[in-house]
Amino acid sequence: xxxxxxxxxxxxxxxxxxxxxxxxxxxxxxxxxxxxxxxxxxxxxxxxxxxxxxxxxxxxxxxxxxxxxxxxxxxxxxxxxxxxxxxxxxxxxxxxxxxxxxxxxxxxxxxxxxxxxxxxxxxxxxxxxx
Amino acid sequence: xxxxxxxxxxxxxxxxxxxxxxxxxxxxxxxxxxxxxxxxxxxxxxxxxxxxxxxxxxxxxxxxxxxxxxxxxxxxxxxxxxxxxxxxxxxxxxxxxxxxxxxxxxxxxxxxxxxxxxxxxxxxxxxxxxxxxxx
Numbered sequence: 555x556x557x558x559x560x561x562x563x564x565x566x567x568x569x570x571x572x573x574x575x576x577x578x579x580x581x582x583x584x585x586x587x588x589x590x591x592x593x594x595x596x597x598x599x600x601x602x603x604x605x606x607x608x609x610x611x612x613x614x615x616x617x618x619x620x621x622x623x624x625x626x627x628x629x630x631x632x633x634x635x636x637x638x639x640x641x642x643x644x645x646x647x648x649x650x651x652x653x654x655x656x657x658x659x660x661x662x663x664x665x666x667x668x669x670x671x672x673x674x675x676x677x678x679x680x681x682x683x684x
Numbered sequence: 685x686x687x688x689x690x691x692x693x694x695x696x697x698x699x700x701x702x703x704x705x706x707x708x709x710x711x712x713x714x715x716x717x718x719x720x721x722x723x724x725x726x727x728x729x730x731x732x733x734x735x736x737x738x739x740x741x742x743x744x745x746x747x748x749x750x751x752x753x754x755x756x757x758x759x760x761x762x763x764x765x766x767x768x769x770x771x772x773x774x775x776x777x778x779x780x781x782x783x784x785x786x787x788x789x790x791x792x793x794x795x796x797x798x799x800x801x802x803x804x805x806x807x808x809x810x811x812x813x814x815x816x817x818x819x
Contacts, residue, residue, distance in 0.1 A: 562704075562819070595707055634710060638703075666714040673815040674687055674718065681818045 556587045558672030562683030564596035565614040566607065571600055574682035575617055582625050590628045590672040591618075593661075595683070598631040598641045603658035615658050622660050629661045630668045691720045692813035695730035699749065700740065705733050706748055708819035713751075716758035724755070725809065727766035731773065734765065734780040734798060749781075756785035756797060764809060767800040 559578055563570035578588055593600050605615045622629050631641055643657040657663065673679040693712055697704040726734055740747040763783055770776060782796040810816060
């Protein structure tokens with residue numbers, strides 16, 4: 555089955571992002587296809603490489619990055635949500651005159667159309683949030 | 685992309701206090717470009733999103749309530765409201781905005797696409813939707 559995953563909550567604050575990660579990983583392990591993981595609302599905070607959790611805790615950002623590299627996952631942060639919350643890639647830094655970037659590759663920033671496309675193209679949209 | 689799916693946006697949050705309602709509305713507006721069959725469902729505190737007469741002038745928040753009235757122009761065909769959620773909050777459909785809809789091709793017009801439905805109908809509508817966005 556082909557899934558698009560929507561993550562609506564920030565890391566550490568809320569379990570949604572952990573549940574989304576474990577669902578995504580399990581689906582891939584079972585041979586399903588993940589069309590895209592789309593991060594919305596505070597979910598975009600999953601994509602900052604500046605996250606530094608305590609050593610004895612899980613590293614949520616790195617976990618997504620590793621899963622993405624292993625399975626060629628498409629991790630997309632909503633651009634409007636990202637701008638509000640200070641998630642910046644090189645393109646956004648240039649457009650908005652910011653002096654730094656903080657996106658963790660291979661996360662990328664793109665529009666809400668990517669979420670809609672995912673919902674249309676996938677057999678299931680699974681939303682993680684409250 | 686020629687596939688047309690039944691989209692349902694489930695809105696359960698009050699319009700202010702968190703950003704969910706506003707960012708949900710942004711998805712609905714953007715999605716209009718994709719020509720899907722779109723319905724919205726308002727339940728729990730989400731019913732407050734449609735209460736008329738909202739005034740945010742003292743709160744430093746953008747008043748996005750007028751945007752709901754334009755949703756008929758953004759391809760939204762139905763705006764369902766959970767009657768039980770209205771009842772629990774002492775609201776009736778008289779407290780809610782009305783939203784007009786017109787099919788530009790057939791010129792079919794509907795005066796108000798806001799409709800209160802009972803709990804069984806809520807379940808039925810969610811079950812028959814192919815995509816449910818939950819905010």
